[in-house]
Amino acid sequence: xxxxxxxxxxxxEDLVDRARAGHLxxxxxxxxxxxxxxYRVALxxxxxxxxxxxxxxxxxxxAVRGLKGFRGDASFKTWLLAIAANEAxxxxxxxxxxxxxxxxxxGPVPSAEASVDDTLERAEDVSRVRALLSELPEKQRQAVTxxxxxxxxxxxxxxxxxxxxxxxxxxxxHGIRRLREMLG
Amino acid sequence: xKGPDCEIIRxxxxxxxxxxxxxxxxxxxxxxxGSCPDCRRELEVILALREARPEVPPEVExxxxxxxxxxxxxxxxxxxxEVPGETAGIIPILGRLRLIPVWAQSAAxxxxxxxxxxxxxxxxxxxxxxxxxxxxxxxxxPEAWLWDDGMVAGAPVFDGxxxxxxEALLEEFxx
Numbered sequence: 609x610x611x612x613x614x615x616x617x618x619x620x621e622d623l624v625d626r627a628r629a630g631h632l633x634x635x636x637x638x639x640x641x642x643x644x645x646x647y648r649v650a651l652x653x654x655x656x657x658x659x660x661x662x663x664x665x666x667x668x669x670x671a672v673r674g675l676k677g678f679r680g681d682a683s684f685k686t687w688l689l690a691i692a693a694n695e696a697x698x699x700x701x702x703x704x705x706x707x708x709x710x711x712x713x714x715g716p717v718p719s720a721e722a723s724v725d726d727t728l729e730r731a732e733d734v735s736r737v738r739a740l741l742s743e744l745p746e747k748q749r750q751a752v753t754x755x756x757x758x759x760x761x762x763x764x765x766x767x768x769x770x771x772x773x774x775x776x777x778x779x780x781x782h783g784i785r786r787l788r789e790m791l792g
Numbered sequence: 793x794k795g796p797d798c799e800i801i802r803x804x805x806x807x808x809x810x811x812x813x814x815x816x817x818x819x820x821x822x823x824x825x826g827s828c829p830d831c832r833r834e835l836e837v838i839l840a841l842r843e844a845r846p847e848v849p850p851e852v853e854x855x856x857x858x859x860x861x862x863x864x865x866x867x868x869x870x871x872x873x874e875v876p877g878e879t880a881g882i883i884p885i886l887g888r889l890r891l892i893p894v895w896a897q898s899a900a901x902x903x904x905x906x907x908x909x910x911x912x913x914x915x916x917x918x919x920x921x922x923x924x925x926x927x928x929x930x931x932x933x934p935e936a937w938l939w940d941d942g943m944v945a946g947a948p949v950f951d952g953x954x955x956x957x958x959e960a961l962l963e964e965f966x967x
Contacts, residue, residue, distance in 0.1 A: 630868050632861050639857050644848045651846055661849065665856045672863050730843070737844040755806050756838055757845045762803075781802065788837050 620684040628675050639668055642685055645758045646692045649768070652753050653696035655742070663699060667692040686764045689754070693768050740790045747771065748783030755780050796820055801831050809838040 626634035650663035754765045766776040807813045
């Protein structure tokens with residue numbers, strides 16, 4: 609029988625406790641909440657959609673295997689994203705070089721209500737922004753995407769990209785400044 | 793009165809753009825944006841970036857959930873009876889014992905019991921636990937005829953004696 613208490617939005621910590629006890633639905637919910645962030649972190653490093661999906665899956669499998677060792681010093685999301693970033697970097701190291709598919713080649717998802725012109729215009733804007741974003745140095749790009757796409761704090765970003773909180777803030781502001789200059 | 797400087801506001805702009813700050817802090821950001829074109833421009837860039845956030849292919853979530861469920865179910869089967877949170881000690885071992893057939897568990901219990909009894913028996917005073925049939929085959933010293941409590945050693949000891957030896961022994965008792 610389905611556990612009705614799961615219909616209420618439980619905090620991640622409670623879901624982690626349940627998942628640790630083998631509760632499949634709790635883990636489903638954690639995947640549902642965080643797979644997008646995990647996928648985007650992997651995509652930002654790999655720049656390959658299939659590779660990002662594989663890394664996202666591997667990230668959750670590693671999380672399940674390591675769940676009993678997760679002590680909650682960082683948030684579950686930050687922990688997951690750090691696993692994803694490490695996993696993606698590992699894939700890159702094995703591949704020896706970056707894949708060809710860049711972020712600017714990933715098509716936008718059109719809104720169901722937008723007109724054709726609006727959709728094309730938005731697609732052009734989105735493509736341009738993604739193209740410029742992909743020109744940033746890696747740490748700046750990661751700091752910008754983690755701050756804006758995932759709404760993480762600089763402290764959390766530092767933990768994921770392997771730098772101090774201050775360095776994460778500096779990377780973010782440098783990245784934004786460059787984007788402002790490039791966007792005109 | 794001087795308002796908050798641009799550095800503080802720019803740290804908050806991603807949260808403001810996401811609609812996740814409101815109240816006094818949100819009002820402070822709004823007031824600053826009203827008078828600072830530079831920070832307004834930065835907010836525009838942040839909003840353009842938010843628009844460019846890559847979407848996740850719809851099949852990814854279900855694929856991950858299915859694979860994760862498979863992994864968790866396999867773990868649970870392998871660790872049947874495992875108490876959640878226990879990673880070491882005898883509890884996981886007991887859980888795995890349930891996978892062993894009952895006949896094998898029974899056989900193992902008999903062997904363990906036999907070994908245990910043997911170990912306890914051998915741990916006693918070796919002079920008292922020697923097999924009487926072995927004692928009888930050895931050269932008997934006078935003090936070996938009596939146990940510490942004064943009782944004569946058991947029948948197997950006498951079984952090994954010749955008639956002459958037995959008579960000599962009886963004479964010794966009677967004498």
